[in-house]
Amino acid sequence: MGFGARVAMVFALLGGAAALSAATLSAADAVAARKANFKEIGGAFKAINDELKAGAPDVAKLRPPARTIVQRSHRIKDHFPAGSGPDSGLKTKARPEIWSNQVEFGKYRQAMVISAGAFDKAVRSGDLAAITKARDALGTSCQGCHNQFREK
Ligand code: HEC
Numbered sequence: 001m002g003f004g005a006r007v008a009m010v011f012a013l014l015g016g017a018a019a020l021s022a023a024t025l026s027a028a029d030a031v032a033a034r035k036a037n038f039k040e041i042g043g044a045f046k047a048i049n050d051e052l053k054a055g056a057p058d059v060a061k062l063r064p065p066a067r068t069i070v071q072r073s074h075r076i077k078d079h080f081p082a083g084s085g086p087d088s089g090l091k092t093k094a095r096p097e098i099w100s101n102q103v104e105f106g107k108y109r110q111a112m113v114i115s116a117g118a119f120d121k122a123v124r125s126g127d128l129a130a131i132t133k134a135r136d137a138l139g140t141s142c143q144g145c146h147n148q149f150r151e152k
Pocket residue numbers: 031034035036038039041042043045069076091092093094095105108109110112138139141142143145146149150
């Protein structure tokens with residue numbers, strides 16, 4: 001097999017594997033994955049808030065959790081496949097509106113992606129006032145989605 005053909009085959013395999021993993025995420029796996037992802041996001045956000053509450057916050061310590069939230073905010077879109085809502089019988093706080101109103105859910109998801117990016121950018125700027133403001137906006141994005149789409 002020529003080099004070109006081998007490269008094409010590797011790409012086909014990688015692409016196929018990626019498509020397969022997205023398509024075959026069972027409802028149970030999806031619920032587990034999204035809870036674990038949100039748990040990490042929650043932990044990172046708590047670390048950020050704890051640091052900002054400190055008398056003299058160390059901005060360098062905000063960088064890893066800020067990156068965690070950015071990266072994990074992008075995964076949320078793959079964690080709510082059809083059939084992984086409360087009808088599945090699985091233990092989940094995801095409300096059925098996530099699936100019946102996907103456009104709205106998508107807006108909240110996107111708002112978080114944007115807020116997370118803005119927060120990360122503020123952290124890199126080192127400007128504490130900007131960081132605090134961006135943190136507040138990020139927190140509002142969490143709260144907004146939870147109010148609409150998560151059971152109490
Ligand atoms: C687009 C909607 C949305 C956004 C934005 C969002 N969440 Fe959530 N979150 C949910 C839903 C829905 C659940 C319930 C998941 C389930 O039980 O299956 C959840 C669950 C959680 C959980 C509980 C995880 C567990 O252990 O079961 C935590 C913690 C959490 N979110 C934190 C956050 C934080 C912090 C942010 C913002 C930085 C955030 N979320 C942004 C929708 C969202």
